[in-house]
Amino acid sequence: MLTLLYEKYKEDLNPEMKMEHMIVHRLDMDTSGIVMYAKSKKDLLKLQALFRNREEVSKSYEAVVCGHLPPEVQRGSIDLPLQRDHRFPPFMRVATPRSEREAQEVVKDLKNAGWKKIVKKKAKPSQTLFEVIAREYRCCDADTSEKGEGANGVVKSKSDKQYPVTRLRLTLMTGRTHQLRVHCASFGHP
Template sequence: MDKRFKLQFQAEKDGQLLREAISKFGISKRGLTSIKYRGGAIFVNGEERTVRHFLKIGDEITILFPPEEFSEGLIVEHKDFPILYEDDAFLIVDKPPFLNTIPSREHPTGSLANYISGYFEKRGIHSTVHIVTRLDRDTSGVVCIAKHSHIHHLMGLQQKRNEINKQYEAIVHGHIREAEQAIVAPIGRKDTSIIEREVRSDGQYSHTDVVVLKKGYTQTMDPITHVRLKLHTGRTHQIRVHMAHIGHPLVGDELYGGSRELFNRQALHCVLLELEHPLTGQQLQFTSKVPVPMRELMND
């Protein structure tokens, strides 16, 4: 059985070049080169053709992509994780806190990517791990993983066009006065750190919308605010940096001024992911409930 990822469709125009017909699938020049020289193929009515072939209405086109090259440096591990949705294109999971999305040189094992590679191996899915929406280690919630490099490419284009809607809920220090606000402040790397970011004039354009859901107090009477956040850009540590910038760092976020006396991680959870299916065009929405410890912090 051929394990290569494939796309199939019918020609809708007489005399159209095959190259033009497949352009609707967003295959890049690099992708076409890969198909041609690295083990892929394009068939019309069962016969292999080049992209210069002219089509007739009703022709059956099959695009076979080259076999996925598994990441040699990714160690396969087997551990269950919550799956919200799965089809041939991608996998949506509910990432728990205290779990890296991808491995690092210092921690080559125990990441979500390691476990997904094990899941793919167990299910006979011939794919490497393509993370579409990445979360920090301490951040929990919805994560999207593409099952093929072409799907990853298409979803990357959606991200660049700001067509993927990601929303978070967080608990921050203090009481925020404004019920709603837009934080538009450029973010760049801090000169004295390879990890920490800050708002700076020469940084990248960054936009976060903030809506107050509830104000309250901890058991020790520290003022805190439960907020909903929508990202319009995807900068590293964007929510954490923007909230610290307005004087309300995330509870538990010591890197940006938060305190761990109340919570043992940054109180941040991705509650919603909306996107267009890269193959069908269907609008999809995936949600995840705020974890119990965060709700307990707000006395919910």
């Protein structure tokens, strides 16, 4: 996509703008949505600052998670610090006293094995706001959507070949790697 945009607008771009300099922000893996591109360095810096400060620009995501949240839960906030999973990089995990100890042990083991430069990064505060959009059921049978029972196998009522899912609107208050996945999984709804 970026190559197509660059080829189409390269005549209008400032000479200092290279293709890789046009990207204002990115989308995570397996995420669809709008991506902004800048045509000048000045616009790029201004737009990136807006995304970084989160004052005038906000990102929200729609996610389908396993299971139904309790009926009394309609919205809330997940405030859990995240850190790199030192046993399984590049994955992230919720930071706990135990995970902090494990990280220290892994770093110590690597240094003893001859690794010279190992940095244990500190846990970072992370916050995600969530709002329930719908509680639905997803079909396990691939033929179901062809039978007119719902787009993408999603239906409103349960039968034997369906499992519960909750559709959430997620808003990042911080932007950590894998934040949405880790936060949703942390309260039992991956």
